[in-house]
Amino acid sequence: MNPLALEVERVGIRRDGRSVLFDASLRLSKGEFLGLLGATGAGKTTLLRLIAGLEQVDSGEIRIEGVTASTPGYCLRPEKRRVGMVFQGLALWPQMTVRQHLSFVLTGVSGVESDACDRWISLMGLEGREDARPERLSGGEQQRLSIARALCPSPRLLLLDEPFKSLDEPMADRLGPEVRAICREQGVAVLFVSHDRRRALDLCDRLAFLHDGCVVFDGPELRPDSREVHDAVKAFFEGVVFHAGKRAEG
Amino acid sequence: MIPFTLTGLAAIPSAALVVPLLWLLSRATLAEFVVGDTARHARLLASSLEVTGFALAAALVVGVPAGAMLGAARFSGRRPLALLALGFMAVPPHLHAIGWSSLVAPGGVLLALRPVLYSAQGAGVVLGLALSPVVMLLLARGCQDVDRHQLEAALLARGPRGAFRAVVIPALMPWTVAAGAVIVALAAGNYGVAEHFRVHVQAVEVMARFSASGDAPAAAAAALPVTLISALIGGGALAWVVTRRPGVPGRSPDLTGWFDGPRGTVLVSVLLFLAGGVPILALLLRIESLGTLVEAGSILWPDALASSRVAVGAGLVAALAGLIMALAWHWGRPSILGGLYGGAALVGFTIPEAVLAVSQVSFLAEVDGSLTFYGKSLGLALALGLRYAPLAWAISTVSCASVGKDEEEAARVSGCGERRFLAGIVWPRIRLSVLASGFVAAAFSLGNLDVALLMTPPGISPLGVRLFNMVHYGFDSLLAAAILLVLGGTVGLAALGGWLARREAS
Numbered sequence: 001m002n003p004l005a006l007e008v009e010r011v012g013i014r015r016d017g018r019s020v021l022f023d024a025s026l027r028l029s030k031g032e033f034l035g036l037l038g039a040t041g042a043g044k045t046t047l048l049r050l051i052a053g054l055e056q057v058d059s060g061e062i063r064i065e066g067v068t069a070s071t072p073g074y075c076l077r078p079e080k081r082r083v084g085m086v087f088q089g090l091a092l093w094p095q096m097t098v099r100q101h102l103s104f105v106l107t108g109v110s111g112v113e114s115d116a117c118d119r120w121i122s123l124m125g126l127e128g129r130e131d132a133r134p135e136r137l138s139g140g141e142q143q144r145l146s147i148a149r150a151l152c153p154s155p156r157l158l159l160l161d162e163p164f165k166s167l168d169e170p171m172a173d174r175l176g177p178e179v180r181a182i183c184r185e186q187g188v189a190v191l192f193v194s195h196d197r198r199r200a201l202d203l204c205d206r207l208a209f210l211h212d213g214c215v216v217f218d219g220p221e222l223r224p225d226s227r228e229v230h231d232a233v234k235a236f237f238e239g240v241v242f243h244a245g246k247r248a249e250g
Numbered sequence: 251m252i253p254f255t256l257t258g259l260a261a262i263p264s265a266a267l268v269v270p271l272l273w274l275l276s277r278a279t280l281a282e283f284v285v286g287d288t289a290r291h292a293r294l295l296a297s298s299l300e301v302t303g304f305a306l307a308a309a310l311v312v313g314v315p316a317g318a319m320l321g322a323a324r325f326s327g328r329r330p331l332a333l334l335a336l337g338f339m340a341v342p343p344h345l346h347a348i349g350w351s352s353l354v355a356p357g358g359v360l361l362a363l364r365p366v367l368y369s370a371q372g373a374g375v376v377l378g379l380a381l382s383p384v385v386m387l388l389l390a391r392g393c394q395d396v397d398r399h400q401l402e403a404a405l406l407a408r409g410p411r412g413a414f415r416a417v418v419i420p421a422l423m424p425w426t427v428a429a430g431a432v433i434v435a436l437a438a439g440n441y442g443v444a445e446h447f448r449v450h451v452q453a454v455e456v457m458a459r460f461s462a463s464g465d466a467p468a469a470a471a472a473a474l475p476v477t478l479i480s481a482l483i484g485g486g487a488l489a490w491v492v493t494r495r496p497g498v499p500g501r502s503p504d505l506t507g508w509f510d511g512p513r514g515t516v517l518v519s520v521l522l523f524l525a526g527g528v529p530i531l532a533l534l535l536r537i538e539s540l541g542t543l544v545e546a547g548s549i550l551w552p553d554a555l556a557s558s559r560v561a562v563g564a565g566l567v568a569a570l571a572g573l574i575m576a577l578a579w580h581w582g583r584p585s586i587l588g589g590l591y592g593g594a595a596l597v598g599f600t601i602p603e604a605v606l607a608v609s610q611v612s613f614l615a616e617v618d619g620s621l622t623f624y625g626k627s628l629g630l631a632l633a634l635g636l637r638y639a640p641l642a643w644a645i646s647t648v649s650c651a652s653v654g655k656d657e658e659e660a661a662r663v664s665g666c667g668e669r670r671f672l673a674g675i676v677w678p679r680i681r682l683s684v685l686a687s688g689f690v691a692a693a694f695s696l697g698n699l700d701v702a703l704l705m706t707p708p709g710i711s712p713l714g715v716r717l718f719n720m721v722h723y724g725f726d727s728l729l730a731a732a733i734l735l736v737l738g739g740t741v742g743l744a745a746l747g748g749w750l751a752r753r754e755a756s
Contacts (some may be wrong), residue, residue: 078662085663091656095678104674105664153665242660 004066005030009069011050011060011209012213020046022213023060026191028157033180033190035204036151037197037236042210044193045088048159051191052085053078059064065156084150085159090142090166092134092149099130116152123182124148139166140175147179151188158183160192164199176203194205195236209233252668253583257591260578263571264591265596266636269381270613273605278467291472297370298451298476301444304374305381305437306430312378313385313429316521318422320386321393326515331522332390336748337741338526339383340690342697342714344442346380347373348443348721350531351446352536356714359535373447377437382525384436385429392425396486424490431487431600438480442699442718452476455605457700466612470605477605484600488593489646521649530737536730546731550713554739557696557713560631565692567635572642572691573684580642580650592647599640606637630705630712641694642687648681650676689747693740 004026013021021043035149038044042098049055051062053075062070069076093101102117121130133158134142143166149156163179164172180203183190194200200207209217209230216230319325322333354364368373401417431467441453452473470477523531537543575591582588598606610633653676662672697714706712711719717736720729 052659054659054662077667078659079665079667081663082665083663085660087656087660089656091654091660093657093660093675105666107670149660149664229602 001030004189005032005064006051007061007063007066008047008051009061009063011047011057011062013046013050013055013058021050024210024215025060025211026208026215026218028189028191030189031184031187032190033183033203033205035200035207036193036210037195037200038190038210039205039236040195043213044210045161047210048085048161048191048193051140051157052083052159054080058216080236082153082156083117083159084153084155084157086146086150086161086163088161088165090134092142092146094134096143097133098126098137101145102152105149105153120148120152136250140168140171143167146174147175149178151182154186155188158188158190160190160194162194163192164196166195172199209236253581256574256578256691257582257587258586260437260575260588260591263575263591263636263639267606267639268594270609271597272600273613273616274467274470274609278471282428284650290476292513294450294452294455294472295475297444298438298453299479300370301374301377301440301449302434302437302480304371304506305378305440306433308375308378309382309385309433309437310378310426310430312521312524313382314389314426316518316525317381317386317429318393319387319514319518321390322396323514325511325518327515328518331515332387332517333745333748334522334741335383335386335390335525337744338380339387339742340693340696340740341380341526342442342694342740343377343380343436343440343445343735344699344714344718345697345733345737346526346529347376347443348717349532349737351721352730353528354530358532368447368449370449370451371483373443373449373711374437376447377440377443377527378433379528380443381433381436382521384432385426386521386525388425388429388432389422391421395425396419397421399441401748425488426678427487430707431484434487435480435600438476439604440608441604446718446721453602453604453700456602456608457703460608460612460704462632464612469608470719473605473619476604480602481597483598485596487566488599526741530734533730533734533737536727537734538727542727542731543735546728547735550732550735551730552709553713553716554736556627560712561628561692561696563627563631564634564638564695565688567632568638568647568691568695569661569688571635571639572644572646572687573680575639575643576646576650576680577676579671581646581668581676592619592643595640595643598636599644603637603698603700607633607704610636610701613706630702631695631703633705635691637698637701638691638694642684642691645683645687645690646680651682653679686747689744693744696740697736 004027008024010025011021012019012023016098024043024047024232025029026034026036026047036044036047046055050057050070051174053063053069055108057070057072058074059072061068064081068074069081093104098106099117102120121127124147126141126144126148129137129141132141133147137145143163147160147163150160156197160179164176167175180190182188187228192200192204206220207217208215209232211230211232217233274620299536303451304339316335320328320335324698350367353360354367355361367376374746396418401413439453440451441457444451445457456469460466463469505630516624572595575595579588614629614633657675658671661675666674698712699714699718702712702715706715717729717733720732
């Protein structure tokens with residue numbers, strides 16, 4: 001069995017004659033929590049969309065658990081990939097209640113217990129809000145619902161696109177480790193896209209840095225003072241003091 | 251597979267709309283388009299444009315302020331007044347015209363104004379007032395696209411005028427244009443009001459020529475200029491609107507603070523009185539006693555039942571055809587065909603009703619030699635359903651556009667195939683619009699004149715046609731009561747439908 005949850009091999013995509021991603025490569029093991037950082041427009045969200053199958057690659061290959069999911073001319077349908085995704089804009093369905101969101105994505109998923117809906121509602125602290133529609137939920141509750149929707153069908157890979165953006169600091173500080181613990185417990189690999197340097201350093205097992213469509217850093221320990229580190233990474237982490245590859249103070 | 255199936259299914263109503271028109275065009279010779287009496291045709295075109303222009307002006311003058319207030323002001327009675335506007339929209343314009351003309355008929359309270367009303371301008375204004383509820387309801391919906399936060403940000407930065415220019419106008423503009431396009435398309439091809447006020451327009455000419463000679467290509471060719479104008483203005487504007495992405499309806503911001511409270515109630519009531527109250531009051535003045543209403547009811551009952559059956563059938567046909575075409579437009583493959591179907595719907599909507607009816611009837615007579623459908627309820631329901639399918643398509647397609655791309659992607663990533671996406675995400679979101687589109691089509695069908703006149707053999711008169719013909723014998727208490735009953739029934743049904751839809755939405 002392939003221990004790798006995701007392999008992105010030299011993937012590229014062009015839009016309007018411009019390379020959005022160029023030879024981007026990444027590997028992600030099962031249960032691993034990888035932070036993908038980079039400035040605005042670096043191609044982070046595009047890479048997530050390619051992995052989810054929402055866009056087609058122009059070059060390279062994407063494999064999920066060893067099975068080819070995308071090559072130029074072939075794109076496994078998103079619903080067949082067993083990938084969960086938390087969208088930047090959340091993309092909740094306005095006509096559905098909290099419970100309906102979860103039961104909708106759980107319908108037809110094999111191996112899911114009948115009380116899975118209640119378990120996820122309780123796990124995400126949404127008790128008492130089961131019958132509320134998104135417009136009646138607070139920003140934090142919407143975010144938790146979005147995470148629950150992505151995680152409850154037991155995906156092989158979870159893609160998080162700025163998942164804590166609309167949460168206050170204490171809520172994000174609480175929810176981040178909780179999501180990581182749940183994913184670790186279930187063996188779900190996570191690709192976490194963020195601008196938030198501090199949270200990425202705190203949560204992730206490994207970091208990758210995307211600059212102008214290329215992965216310019218990928219490793220468990222980041223030393224921005226090292227000579228080999230790309231200038232864009234140094235600029236991104238300017239002002240953060242590191243000890244042994246981990247953040248000491250910001 | 252489903253996207254291709256949708257596209258295949260949508261070909262049926264699209265072909266049913268376009269093929270008869272193409273057939274008619276192929277049968278017409280060039281000589282028929284070269285009109286002999288140029289001066290006469292120029293006069294007909296001028297009358298058609300005059301009626302359309304006055305109708306557009308009247309509908310916008312009454313409909314825009316009332317719609318903006320119904321959508322965004324806070325005053326008591328707002329919901330009942332909105333339901334009343336919905337009810338008035340369902341009343342066929344020629345019944346409005348009959349109500350107005352009873353005011354200037356012998357014994358009427360405004361007899362001196364008869365020459366004003368029996369003119370192109372008068373007919374245009376009455377038609378515009380009858381159609382103004384369409385503008386009101388579209389504008390009221392448009393107000394929900396005004397983003398509260400954007401409005402507040404603009405108010406802080408630039409004050410009320412700047413906010414109005416930067417946020418309110420851009421949000422309402424597509425809806426105003428859509429409303430104007432609908433009015434142009436409906437008014438340019440209207441037959442009933444112009445005929446009632448003895449204004450000879452091109453739609454009247456088409457019906458008169460076809461009835462007299464049965465020569466469909468020659469009849470349709472007589473309306474070519476107004477058909478082109480209607481298709482270009484109406485079709486162009488509607489195409490612009492449906493290719494824009496409307497916002498997801500939210501809670502309307504309060505745009506008209508000054509009109510909150512009793513002022514708003516009074517102003518909207520006055521505008522609605524003009525849009526539908528005047529004909530009702532005029533007919534009420536004609537009724538001698540309550541017994542007349544009962545007598546009229548007992549006379550009309552069998553016709554009303556038969557016409558309602560046809561209208562319900564037409565509503566179902568229109569809603570289903572509109573839904574399939576809208577789904578194909580948004581999610582069908584190959585997408586170019588979805589676009590073509592949208593174009594067919596626009597053509598069907600903007601072609602004058604008389605021309606479309608002539609093309610359908612003559613095409614049916616050609617292909618159905620045994621006259622299986624002619625004069626039958628099913629045939630009439632199919633013809634009326636197709637007539638209003640483009641309207642249903644417009645309502646459903648705007649509703650489909652409110653399902654965001656990111657929501658679709660979230661469904662796909664969550665493991666939903668096309669079928670579950672359409673059934674689980676799209677359908678719950680658009681079902682009220684589909685219901686509304688069927689209802690609107692049924693209400694319009696109930697009072698339809700053109701298609702009903704041409705699709706029924708002599709001796710059979712659908713309700714709208716029967717009332718229209720009865721007016722030729724002059725006004726009396728019984729006629730006024732009969733028309734009032736139909737008006738009341740239509741308004742009541744429409745308001746009930748709106749209330750039910752609102753109840754489900756909440």
